[in-house]
Amino acid sequence: MKYYLIYFLFFISFILGSCKQMTSDDGVLMAAKQFQMDVSHDFVQLIDVRTPEEFDKGHLEHAINIDFKSDNFLNNIEKxxxxxxxxxxxxxxxxxxxxxxxxxxxxxxTIYNLKHGFLGWKSSGLPYKVNN
Structure with a gap:
């Protein structure tokens, strides 16, 4: 009986630990729902690093498109x-x-990175905008 309790507590701590944000050298990885709560304000610096073509097909509201593949990426984010x-x-x-x-x-x-990117956002059923 004692071992079942230990296994149960271990399982619960594992589940709760998995729900938290993960911090690494790659910034803070955030799940889509938490990311949505944080970026729901228009004063947040929200950057979509995809190409302009990808951005036009769908992006998060208030996002600014700065293409990671462009030659002037660093210059643009320094602004x-x-x-x-x-x-x-x-x-x-x-x-x-x-x-x-x-x-x-x-x-x-402080850098927050959307876990699983835009595809993860869409698969969570969260809203996004499409440019015409």
Whole structure:
């Protein structure tokens, strides 16, 4: 009986630990629902690092498109306020993760990265905008 209690407590702590945000050198990875709560304000620095073509097909409201693949990516993010947190995303999370060192080089200290990117956002059924 004692071992069942230990296993149960271990299982519960594992589940609760999985629900928290994950912090790493790649910024703070946030699940879509938490990301949505944080970026629901238009004063948040929300950056979509996908290509303009991808951005036009669907993006988060109030997002600014700064293409990670462009030659002037670093110059463009240096125009942002590095004293404020920045929220970033791409299609699946790979480009946004690769962009984190550039944001750090530009002076950003607090970087939030959407876990599973825009596809994860869409699969969660969250709203987004499409450019005409």
């Amino acid at each position: 942002l306020n590095s004293d404020k947190p920045v929220y970033i995303y791409c299609r699946t999370g790979k480009r946004s993760t690769k962009s984190v060192p550039y944001f750090k080089k530009a002076g950003f200290k």
